[in-house]
Amino acid sequence: MIRYTMYIRKKSVLHSTDPRVKIILSLFLFTICIIFNDPLYIGSIFFSLLIFLRISGKIEIKKILSFLKPMLPFVIMIMLLWIILGSDKGNIIYQIWKLKIRDLNIKMAVAMGFRVLAMILSTFLLLITTEQRDLVLALVKMKLPYEYGLTIAIALRYVPTLASLAVSITDAQKARGLELEKGNIIEKVKKYIPILVPLIVKSIKLAQELAIAIETRAFGKPNRTFYRDLKFKFRDIMFLFAAIVFFSLCIYLRIKGYGYLNI
Amino acid sequence: MIEFEEVSFRYPGNRDHVLRDITFHVKKGEFLGISGPSGSGKSTLCLMMNGIIPKTIEGELSGEIYIDGENIKEKEVYEVSEKLGLILQNPESQLFSMTVEEELAFGPENLGIKREEIEERISWALELVGMEKFRDAFPHQLSGGEKQKIAIASLLTMKPEILVLDEPTSNLDPKSRIEIFKIVKKLNKKGMTVVVVEHETDFISSADKILILNDGKIVKYGTPREVFREADYLKHVGIRVPEIVEFSNYLLKGGYVDDIFLSVSEALEVLNVKDRESML
């Protein structure tokens, strides 16, 4: 089975927190990752996030790391690029031919690596502990027009449908002798046409039928009600308050010049 | 409940009409079966009943259509949908929510029903289609038959008085087909007006009336017995009559029976099977 959602069902503080609070928290953390560039600061943010997810979300660190693993090549590439193409300040600690490796760039590379990982973690915090439907509902509650919310929900809903359709189409074409592995890059790309065309045609047909189905369910009638609802609990408000305090503190530190290396 | 008065329709840019001079009436609580070969206009007819044609899918429509006494020309699709639920062939496109519960809530939410009432309707509809256990299921993981049952339930929560099903079982296995039709018959017994469109005629043989479309026109309209008596004609236009009806038609032609029969139990009565059993 391929997994299409990152949501892990658990009973935890983070799981039961209002998704709107989690969205705000995610945005705060995201911003914090951007404003600091000192590896010490970003590194501690990253590790605190891991521990935070473990304690308040009951998500095992091993599990989180397994989610991060596919991102590693990307992170390593960013780090290498920083080491090679970073600034020309700082001391050269090693030189091969024209390639100068400077201590400041290594520091920055570490910071950038942690920055990417911490940014990913702050989104994971939301996606691992929130069901997709609650996420969409939260966005609608945060004044996103309902039509947009519905569109996002439908898009998420049909990801597995289209994925299994793609598998069926590939099987059908393989039975007609299509061999995807053979040939050079251009030939390989061309071989995807017999898979993409039916997939697109069927998606369009699905979308047309979907539009009819939605209409038959009285969509568009004014004064819609909502079966599921979100209500702020006292704890959510406290959580939000703590997040705002933490965020303001970080901004204050940054303005005072902490956690930022001039490059 | 449903009245079509001399309805004709053609798609824009087409010279030929998809449907011509369609007139029929369905009474409250009646079960109407519609059949016809591919391209005879069955699906177009269904989409007209709630106004999707010509409001969403445009074209040139003449004649009048009344649902529950009201001309739907002046109505929005969502207004007609409160009274008439339409089930389509592909269940995948009718289930667009992330869970079954939300799917069932979607219709009543649009109608502006209160939360407590929606809650009650969801439980009621799931019980009617025998899917109580699937309340939190993800639609993608259901089988074809289960999906179609949920699609029916998602209309039932809107409490329509009429249910129209357009080839609801054409992609399903025989077992699921039977289950779907048991549900439809149950709903009809509870007083719901039902229209079923099928190119296979076995399940509509228990309808009150059958309407046969060919080439956009009504070619036969009557009770199943009246319509199925003309099995040869139906075969000629490309409609398979139920095998048991075909058998009874042979018997009728051979002079062994006075009239056709539509079911096994009827056959046993007509053929006087008790004697046969003792004979064999």
Added chain:
Amino acid sequence: MLRIENLCYEYESGFKLKNISFEVREGESIAIIGENGSGKTTLVKNLIGLLRPDSGKIFLNGEDTSKMSVAEIARTIGFVFQNPDNQIFASSVKEEVSFGPKNLGMDNIEEKVNDVLKKTDLFKYRDKHPFKLSGGEKQRLALASILVMNPKILILDEPTSGLDLKNAVKLMKIVKNLQKEGKTIILITHDMQLVSDLCERVILMKSGEIIADGKIKEVFNRESLLEKTKIELPEIAKLSKILGFGIIFDPKELYEKWRSLND
């Protein structure tokens, strides 16, 4: 021609094919029947190499297929998928049909394509866009695009499902002609009349196992088997059984029997 020995296959979901063994002789017509989820499709996917058995062997003309690619197997076993829309991608009927032979590197493609289009009554549409064909024509196109690779064994998955009487009859005629030509046919279907019309042998599956393999009427007249598989008999077969004629699927055949007894 095709020999399956102790084939086992297990999905990640836990569904298993258990110890499947049978042999298909040249020119035979076999129907594989069973409820949804009994393993028919999984079995066939193993036969054509889309899935590979966990244990057990499949021999095609004496050769072990585990070393053959899907494309190589496709030269001998053609599989016509149920939904033609899952494979139609080309801009003309003849281009669509020539896809398979091109993949297999066959020669005289044009001649082969024309020949097969005539057999499937699609020759007049050879330059037409395949998306413009009717449902019945698309089904025949799917058949043509497999047939053109000239496989000795042809597997058909629910070939008449969704077709109206005229199109179903047309397709059956084509299949009957193929039988006359000596093709080996394996049919997966729920349509018992189709089975009794085309096949002399039935393989009955339940929960990933073969529970019966024999002549169609023998299999159906074994009360215990039907109980076990929960296969719903068509009304006509129920009636013929009560009337004491055993299982008959064809109304005309039942009538003839009735007449000979009553005259």
